[in-house]
Amino acid sequence: MPVASMTGFARTEGEAAGAALVWELRSVNGKGLDLRLRLPPGFDALEPEIRRLAAARLSRGNLQISLQLRGASAPGSIAVNEDVLARFVALADELVRGGHAVQPSADGLLALRGVIESGESASATAPEEPLRQAALHAFGGALDALVAARAAEGARLAEALGLRLDEMEALASAAEADPSRSAGAIAERLRAQVGALLSAGTPVDEARLAQEAAILATKADIREELDRLSAHIAAARALLAAEGPVGRKLDFLSQEFNRESNTICSKSNSSSLTRTGLELKVVIDQFREQVQNIE
Incomplete structure (x- = not known):
């Protein structure tokens, strides 16, 4: 099963034993699978099987299930x-x-x-067994429709998440190419700062300057963060192409994305790299927000 959303709606209608059966299924986000059923009197015996069927097709989401029974003697007649x-x-x-x-x-x-x-009440308090079985069969069709609706929404979410990953890759490349990361750029900034502190005629020890620049360059190096970010992006793409529920794993990767972007910003030694890091954080927040809808 491809990536599926936890949000969906399905409504199906059918007839059996002179009565009209209307199933409505509504699904929204949830940490686990939470089912709430509203069945007419006399149909409570179907609840265990309904829960089993739903759990076999869905793994997460808050699901509201209702059955309305309408017949010749149903609502409106007395x-x-x-x-x-x-x-x-x-x-x-x-x-x-x-x-x-x-x-x-x-x-x-x-x-x-x-x-x-x-x-x-006259028709529903003691429904015949064939009517109950017909209702259960109709529920299977409603469940199919809900799964299809969640899959369609999941396809749209997967496409949007793929675009966010593209943006992350572009920003990671921009961070990697930022000229402020080079040892030469760091040495030049350090030379300017030292020159401003010393008197105009005092010479600068180039050897000591190079040593300090190397230390600062090491502290500001984001190579490790960029490598991990690249690995996380590849893992997210693999999950979006995988079968089955992947929402929890994508949510974990979102936290890892955020951790790497925070470190990049904290190590930044220039306004341009800080700006790139902040843009990366915005895209990651958008990614994580959409991931909350994935089953």
């Missing part, structure tokens, strides 16, 4: 439970004859618990 109503009427007559109550009104009787049954 039914009167005549047995319950008859018992309430008989009890009311007995109380009225005993002088303990007044004759109840029709709306009062209909408002009593159990007298009115909605079509939704």
